[in-house]
Amino acid sequence: MAHIKTWFGDIELHNDEIVGSQVLNADIDAMARRLQREDFADFDKECRGRLREIAIKLQVVSSEREYVSLLRAIMIQRAKERIVTAFAQPDARIIQLIDGIDDIDESINLLSERLSEWCLLTSETSMPEDLLEAFASSPSAQSPLAQEFAGSISRLCELRQETASAIELEMRTTAPNLSTLAGELLGARLIARAGGLGSLARMPASRIQVMGASKALFRHIKYGTKPPKHGVIFQHPLVRGSHPNIRGKIARILAAKIAIAARLDFYSKRAYPELLSQVEKRVGELQTAAQPRTT
Amino acid sequence: MKITPHKVAGVFLLDRQLATKGEALYGERTFDGYRLWNPRRSKLAALLMKQAHVPLAPEQIVLYLGAASGTTVSHLADIVSLVYAVEFAPRVARDLVRLSERVENIIPLISDAAQPDYGPVVELVDLLYQDIAQPRQAEIAVKNAELFLKPRGHACIIIKARSIDVTAKPKTVYKREVKKLGELFDIESVHELEPFYKAHAAVIARLT
């Protein structure tokens, strides 16, 4: 006796004969919904080879041609649902938020450039931060249009702050280990670069280490300087804060741990706080060892 | 232009360019009802250009793992009777679904081939085709063959050496992968895909 659950219903077979069945109407929505809800066990090849025949016998469909066209309609519907949910997954949201931050940074950058050019004509300072401060303390001293610009910039800065907080929140629940190890924003950037937490979890550490230098990365901080040439990982304080001689080594250690963190997050989400302290310890050793060379 | 049939039924050579019959589906050039099939854009086309013996036939049902946007799948559907096309990346899957809406004999499955949840859906297939560029791909091929491939059915497995091991020589990687596949399959032939693809090979195998 074999009990099989197929896309068109539950079938009971005994000595190759159908002895019981519970099949669905050829209703595409209902069939697609059932596939989404129920658990299905694998069944043996013999039954698998008879799916068309059984569906026709049970009058779910009247021909092989109809078998294919009904199944295809259901799976197209199902595929569309899956694609929509995939884009609503937390990591898809994180990727969108990161893209949002990059857009904001670019806008802030452009507006600030414009503003500082303007202000060069009227005031001594040209640093954007100082400019914004000058505006805040004596707004009336500036032209109304320049004030509007300054206002837009600070609103964008607020929006950036809000977006960053949203990312932190999402990252804490979606990727706790990656967040602890790399920081929420850097972690989010790694996820975005990889195209999702799942892809990051499948990546070897060597790939993670060199994963793209994002053009917009912290552009607002690095005003006027060229975008970083190194991979995203180089933005990590442990790497940036170390002597150039050992940065490569530290990046490698970090990438290896990040690979582990991503896997833990993807497969279990349990938090392992010791990951960060392990890296810090290794980095500490390297820094002490590198000391004589640097002095 | 001289049109000659390729030794695989459903495939043609227009002068020296590979083609299948049908309307353009992804912006490929067409000629008189034939769709040109670029061996630099499709590994299966590259394999056919290399005169490999590829076990394809008109009545076949194929399970295709790693369909991406469906470039190869769209030509394969011109050759065989039905293609179950598995792809898990949502962005490319969108194109695949659009393609399936236009082509009657493609069934899209948005799933992870490593954890096949299409058990209640996919029937027994004649050919397992895999192009997923993954370190664990041999394992994934074996798992899917165990569930869905007909006894003595064929498999065509694409190996991209660099996705499996960047440090090893491609030939070493092929050997290792072939060995893993050998646990379930009889290996019939291995073809490198040069000059169309660097460091790629195709393994033709058969379920023991």
Ligand SMILES: C[S@@+](CC[C@H](N)C(=O)[O-])C[C@H]1O[C@@H](n2cnc3c(N)ncnc32)[C@H](O)[C@@H]1O
């Ligand atoms: C090299 S591309 C395939 C190109 C395609 N075969 C063609 O010729 O048009 C590899 C595809 O496999 C997909 N892939 C990788 N691992 C997968 C898995 N476990 N399940 C489903 N799809 C996977 C990737 O998302 C990617 O789209």
